[in-house]
Amino acid sequence: MVDTRSTVDPEYTDADFQMVRRIAKHEAGIFIPDSKSTLVYSRVSRRVRESGMDSFQAYLGFVQSPAGRAEMNKLVCALTTNVTSFFRERPHFVHMEQNVLPGLAAKLRSGGRGRMWSAACSTGQEPWSIAMSIMSAFPEAASYDMRILATDINSEVVAQAASGTYVESETDGISTKQKSQFMQADARGNLSFVGNIRQLPAFKVLNLNADWPMRGQFSVIFCRNVVIYFDEPTRERLWGRLAEKLEKGGFLYVGHSEKVANPRRCGLEQIAPTIYRKDS
Ligand SMILES: C[S@@+](CC[C@H](N)C(=O)[O-])C[C@H]1O[C@@H](n2cnc3c(N)ncnc32)[C@H](O)[C@@H]1O
Secondary structure (H helix, E strand, O other), rough: OOOOOOOEEEEEEHHHHHHHHHHHHHHOEEEHHHHHHHHHHHHHHHHHHHOOOOOOOHHHHHHHHHHHHHHHHHHHHHHHOOOOOOOOOOOHHHHHHOOOOHHHHHHHHOOOOEEEEEEOOOOOOHHHHHHHHHHOOOOOHHHHHHEEEEEEHHHHHHHHHHHHHEHHHHHHOOOOHHHHEEEOOOOOOOEEEHHHHOEEEEEOOOOOOOOOOOOOOEEEEEEEEHHHOOOOHHHHHHHHHHHHOOOEEEEEEEOOOOOOHHHHHHEEEEEEEEEEEOOO
C-alpha cells in the first residue's frame, strides 16, 4: 500500500492560525488566545500530514467541505486539552460523599432515581471516580435507577473512557481497596473496571455549546476544567444552562480556577470556592 502521508512540515501562515481559531470557536466554543499559534501548529500539523496535504490552507479548506466532516471531528479532537486524573480535586468527592450520597441512597431505596453528569469527562477518570464513590457508599447502587451521564466533545477520549481500561501508572489516585473492589488487571498489567460498577456510567459525545438531548435534571453536575477554554459570554451562557439542568438543592462542581460569575442570576448559591448549590 502506498503511504500518502507527507513527511515535510506543512506550510502554516497567520491566516491559517486565524482560521483555526474561528473553527475552534464555531465548532466547540473553544477560545484560542492570540499567543497560541505555535501550540496550534504542533497539534494540527500531524492531522495535515496524515490527511496527505502539504499546507494548512489545503487542509482547512478540506475540513470545511462536505467531504471533510469526519476530519473536522478529528481537528476538534486535536484542539482539545484532555488532562485529567482519578479523584482530581478530591474535596469535591468528599463533599459529595458527605452531602449527597446519604440522601441519594435513601431516595433510590424508596424507588426514586439518581442522575449525575460529568459534563466534560475526557478519558473517563472523573465519571469512574464518581462511580467508585457511589459504589463505596452504596454497594447496591447499580441495581437501582442510578446513572452517571459522562459526556465530552472529543469522540476519541469518550471511546477511551467507555473502555474503562487504564495503564497502572494512571490509577495512582485510586485507593488499593477500591482497586481490588472495582478493577481487574489484564496480562499486560492494565487495569479495567469490572462488575456492577460498569452499569453506572453512560458515555456519549456531546458539545456543551450545542443543543443537549437530555430532558431530565441531575442532582450533581461536575463541569470542571473546561470553561477555562471558553470566552466569558460562552461561560455565562453555559452556567445558566447547567443551572437549569440541576434539581433543586443539587450541586455544581467547577474546576479549581473556575468561577460562576453571577451565581444568583442563575439561581445558584456559592457554598465553597468551587461548589454551588441550586436554590431549593
Ligand atoms: C482538561 S479536560 C477536563 C476533564 C475533567 N473534567 C477534569 O476536570 O479532570 C477538558 C475536557 O473538556 C472537553 N471539551 C472542550 N470543549 C468542549 C465542549 N465544547 N463540549 C464538551 N466538552 C468539551 C475536552 O475535550 C476535554 O476532554
